[in-house]
Amino acid sequence: MRVEDAMETINAAVQAAVWAPSVHNTQPWSFAVDGEEIALRADSDRKLRLGDVMGREQLVSCGAALMNVRLALRALGREAQVRVLPDPDRPALLATVRLGGAVEADEHTRLLHAQIERRRTHRAGFTDEPVPGHLVEELVYQAAAEGARLTPIRDEAAVRVLAALTDAAQEVQSQDRLFTLEVIRWGRPPGSTRADGVPAESYPREPRRTRPHFAQRDYAHGHPWGGESDQFAATSTGLVAVLTTQADSREDWIAAGQALQRVLLHACAHGVRVAFHTQALEMFHLREFMRQELLSGENAQMIMRLGFTGDEGVGVRRPVGEVLEDRGI
């Protein structure tokens, strides 16, 4: 492959990577290129110091970005040779991806790849239309293919417990001044030109309650921000699901991120949007409670609601030039 062609492929892969979801849209990653190899690094300046002490959410976010790189390379006709955490002496180096031999992308890869820039986080209720059972099964399969488990929570009492834990965590976090400042830092005012943070147009100005209600993060913090589009009008909770892994190492967090992204893209391809509520996972005792009492010893990596909504939502990202360094790994 010519050097220019390889660089074009790598650029396209990083362009896809940046559209991954990340906690508060921190985009906590950077990329470097060495020949035909891409290095994915965790950007420690973009880790949440209070919300994400262990760096778990950062690695889940970077795992999602890694999935996009894999999909993009395959969609562009190249095998992706991935090494996760390749060097124990360099913990910030999360993965290397080498351009492998030529492959023809299968239909599913192309389908997922086509959703990467379209997928958006939802922050309100859903319509009453249920997520079809066969689609839920497919989503469970998508997570399993990456070594994680997606468990739909069908038991109403368990859904109420998860909603209550989310509420409790949100309540406790909002009483903590420093924690609140960290969330506000990533709230993006209307009309802002910032290329990161949560856009004011991506959540409702006056949120309607679902039953049970899953507390939203307070990105507006008392400001009259937030959108008024139809996508925020529905009031069904949707399908609640938890993404878990058996163990809880850094490798598991990266795997969970890849699984998450596969689930989200597959859902998006079938018109299903997803809302996240990870407040309780940022509190050690609540996450441990979930592990022991609700999840049969599995470790929660993501709490989400899935369903149908009106329109698509908005997204912002830093340009590739800001996250990609063209020098040796």
Ligand SMILES: Cc1cc2nc3c(=O)[nH]c(=O)nc-3n(C[C@H](O)[C@H](O)[C@H](O)COP(=O)(O)O)c2cc1C
């Ligand atoms: C690990 C992780 C945790 C997240 N937690 C929440 C959350 O608690 N509440 C929320 O509204 N969004 C949450 N999100 C979604 C991000 O805010 C969202 O991905 C980011 O703002 C980018 O927007 P987009 O997904 O619409 O492209 C989370 C995403 C990740 C990857």
